[in-house]
Amino acid sequence: MLRFLLRRSLGALVILLVISAVTFFLFYAVPRDPAMLACGKNCTPDALAVIRKNMGIDEPVPVQYWHFMVGIFAGRDFAQGACPAPCFGYSFATQDPVWQTILDRFPTTVSLTLGGAVVFLVVGLGAGMIAAWKRGTVVDKVFSSASLVLSSMQIYFVGPLVLALVVYQLDLLDQPKYVPLTEDPAGWFLGLLIPWLVVQIIFTANYTRLSRSSLIEQLQEDHVRTARAKGMSGRFVFFRYAWRGSLIPIVTIFGVDLGSLFGGAMITEWTFSLPGLGTLAVDSVRNTDLPMVMGVMLFAATFIILFNILVDAAYAFIDPRVRLS
Amino acid sequence: MTTLTTEADAPGPDRPGDGDAFLSVRDLYVHFATEDGTVKAVDGLSFDVARGRTLGIVGESGSGKSVTNLAVLGLHNPRSTEVAGEILLDGQQLIGAREKTLETLRGNKMAMIFQDPLTALSPYYTVGRQIAEPFRKHTGASKREARLRAIEMLDKVGIPHPQSRVDDYPHQFSGGMRQRAMIAMALVCDPDLLIADEPTTALDVTVQAQILDLLKDLQQEFGSAIVFITHDLGVIADIADDILVMYSGRAVERGAVREVLRAPQHPYTWGLLTSMPRLTGDVGEELSPIHGTPPSLLAPPPGCPFHPRCAFTDEVAGDRSCHRDRPAPPAGRGAACHLTAEQKHTFFTEQIKPRLS
Numbered sequence: 001m002l003r004f005l006l007r008r009s010l011g012a013l014v015i016l017l018v019i020s021a022v023t024f025f026l027f028y029a030v031p032r033d034p035a036m037l038a039c040g041k042n043c044t045p046d047a048l049a050v051i052r053k054n055m056g057i058d059e060p061v062p063v064q065y066w067h068f069m070v071g072i073f074a075g076r077d078f079a080q081g082a083c084p085a086p087c088f089g090y091s092f093a094t095q096d097p098v099w100q101t102i103l104d105r106f107p108t109t110v111s112l113t114l115g116g117a118v119v120f121l122v123v124g125l126g127a128g129m130i131a132a133w134k135r136g137t138v139v140d141k142v143f144s145s146a147s148l149v150l151s152s153m154q155i156y157f158v159g160p161l162v163l164a165l166v167v168y169q170l171d172l173l174d175q176p177k178y179v180p181l182t183e184d185p186a187g188w189f190l191g192l193l194i195p196w197l198v199v200q201i202i203f204t205a206n207y208t209r210l211s212r213s214s215l216i217e218q219l220q221e222d223h224v225r226t227a228r229a230k231g232m233s234g235r236f237v238f239f240r241y242a243w244r245g246s247l248i249p250i251v252t253i254f255g256v257d258l259g260s261l262f263g264g265a266m267i268t269e270w271t272f273s274l275p276g277l278g279t280l281a282v283d284s285v286r287n288t289d290l291p292m293v294m295g296v297m298l299f300a301a302t303f304i305i306l307f308n309i310l311v312d313a314a315y316a317f318i319d320p321r322v323r324l325s
Numbered sequence: 326m327t328t329l330t331t332e333a334d335a336p337g338p339d340r341p342g343d344g345d346a347f348l349s350v351r352d353l354y355v356h357f358a359t360e361d362g363t364v365k366a367v368d369g370l371s372f373d374v375a376r377g378r379t380l381g382i383v384g385e386s387g388s389g390k391s392v393t394n395l396a397v398l399g400l401h402n403p404r405s406t407e408v409a410g411e412i413l414l415d416g417q418q419l420i421g422a423r424e425k426t427l428e429t430l431r432g433n434k435m436a437m438i439f440q441d442p443l444t445a446l447s448p449y450y451t452v453g454r455q456i457a458e459p460f461r462k463h464t465g466a467s468k469r470e471a472r473l474r475a476i477e478m479l480d481k482v483g484i485p486h487p488q489s490r491v492d493d494y495p496h497q498f499s500g501g502m503r504q505r506a507m508i509a510m511a512l513v514c515d516p517d518l519l520i521a522d523e524p525t526t527a528l529d530v531t532v533q534a535q536i537l538d539l540l541k542d543l544q545q546e547f548g549s550a551i552v553f554i555t556h557d558l559g560v561i562a563d564i565a566d567d568i569l570v571m572y573s574g575r576a577v578e579r580g581a582v583r584e585v586l587r588a589p590q591h592p593y594t595w596g597l598l599t600s601m602p603r604l605t606g607d608v609g610e611e612l613s614p615i616h617g618t619p620p621s622l623l624a625p626p627p628g629c630p631f632h633p634r635c636a637f638t639d640e641v642a643g644d645r646s647c648h649r650d651r652p653a654p655p656a657g658r659g660a661a662c663h664l665t666a667e668q669k670h671t672f673f674t675e676q677i678k679p680r681l682s
Contacts, residue, residue: 136404221444222439222441222444222445223444223445223446223447223448224447225400225439225445226437226439226445226446226447226507226510227447227458228400228431229398229400229431229432229436229437229439230431230432230436230458230459230462230510231428231429231430231431231432231433231459231462231463232428232432232458232459232462233428234424240450241447241449244447244449245448245449318449319448319449320448320449320494320496321448321494321496
């Protein structure tokens with residue numbers, strides 16, 4: 001297991017390196033000059049040159065990339081001041097240090113993701129299990145069609161709808177906002193309740209469908225029939241034999257979902273104006289803010305890769321045939 | 326035992342009467358509702374098996390062999406399956422029995438060995454645990470006792486180092502060992518009826534012989550009734566006391582193993598025998614398969630279901646009775662065929678037997 005984790009971590013570093021290079025060079029393929037944007041309307045060539053130098057984009061692109069990568073590991077000095085490792089530089093748009101901005105935004109994203117994930121995993125798997133257990137009955141048909149309808153919904157459609165109803169029409173809750181858990185647990189909970197429920201509605205539907213189909217597939221396995229032939233009860237066979245096997249596709253999808261949600265749920269955060277990594281990513285791209293784009297990109301990629309490794313490690317616990325080494 | 330009423334001309338070993346049958350199947354119908362219509366997988370089948378005897382059921386794929394035995398265990402999905410007739414296990418009617426009742430019988434009084442031991446064992450739990458599970462359920466044994474029992478059973482079916490192999494997962498076993506583990510699992514509660522559904526088909530020939538010997542030994546020890554399903558007549562000759570040949574969900578021929586193999590009466594059985602390659606035959610000799618394909622179970626041919634593939638329909642007296650009338654199922658030694666007893670004897674000795682030697 002240790003060797004597996006070590007090997008995968010090395011692989012992850014290589015992937016992150018490739019992602020950083022691709023992002024960096026792609027950024028310069030975009031025909032927008034961040035210095036021009038910062039310089040404003042009455043820009044002189046001299047002022048532009050100064051801005052370029054301050055931004056550090058007066059050098060050739062490969063040299064810039066080299067400085068950027070060195071900065072991440074060793075820190076860098078900027079006109080705005082020293083930047084200790086891990087240094088992603090200063091935002092072109094706000095002049096804030098990138099790393100600190102990401103750390104400030106991260107708790108919002110984590111709260112949104114974890115709160116939503118707990119609900120959609122529990123409710124989604126539960127509903128899927130009930131549908132599979134009662135397959136072919138009215139219950140199954142209601143669950144299946146409801147989940148099909150809900151999973152076809154979009155957050156930017158359901159979100160404003162729920163807001164209009166709960167916040168403006170019925171006045172049950174305030175506009176969603178992020179309050180740190182450590183400051184005000186009740187405010188944290190109430191502020192994120194609507195986003196959680198909306199994210200949960202759509203993800204739950206997906207997990208219901210996934211867990212139902214995966215269970216039904218498992219129930220048709222030969223070894224499930226063998227367990228029945230041994231006289232084990234339907235319930236025992238369902239939970240011990242079929243459920244165990246149905247976990248593998250669920251864990252796979254859950255890992256991917258969680259990884260990408262940790263990198264920022266762009267649409268959800270945008271819909272509810274929550275200051276998380278998702279809105280940060282969207283803003284930084286709109287502002288042609290290279291250091292911020294790089295920072296958010298690598299941060300999000302790290303989580304996706306991390307959860308991929310965790311999923312592979314989880315396989316070994318679920319399925320003894322998987323050997324990690 | 327395969328006796329309904331013993332025909333006067335039926336020779337063979339002494340047959341116990343109906344009262345001795347441990348498993349008794351009467352007029353069994355198993356129909357599946359599908360989108361295309363009703364599949365008549367088993368269409369009026371009767372047989373008996375007594376304790377200590379082995380009944381071999383032979384037939385092509387789709388002839389209803391496996392379906393019959395899944396019906397005995399009550400493993401069909403009740404929502405899409407219609408099962409009618411009588412299945413008496415030690416006098417107890419299983420059709421329509423409550424699921425709870427069936428659960429106490431399965432794995433306990435009647436057990437099943439499946440064809441492919443790789444897919445039929447769960448990959449997620451150790452072999453020992455899978456063997457111990459039914460033992461705990463049916464005997465109320467503790468975890469420790471059940472584990473000891475699993476080790477004992479693994480030893481009995483010839484797994485070396487059972488104390489350590491008991492904690493292995495199925496994928497750590499070879500194919501033959503998996504089938505042995507499967508047999509250990511089926512026999513853990515000393516069942517009186519053992520149904521083996523092509524237990525040797527997925528194994529190579531040497532392992533196959535070992536498994537057959539093992540089953541014979543275990544039957545001697547426990548005195549179980551065995552229903553052995555296969556399409557391999559060689560295996561049947563080795564293990565069975567009686568044979569039931571199935572075609573299109575019906576019995577077409579039955580009798581003691583020696584009678585059926587030495588003097589088969591049904592053209593389908595003749596086809597099965599002549600299509601077997603012979604070790605003594607010339608290498609260049611062509612195999613002679615049964616022409617045509619097994620009939621559709623959705624719309625079986627009228628009359629005798631075998632008539633479209635039969636070479637002897639013109640020999641039957643009367644106006645196209647093979648196309649019109651379903652032959653009566655054999656009672657005791659016999660075959661479901663419109664040919665007369667003399668015709669069967671003549672055709673077999675003159676046309677078929679020379680091709681078998």
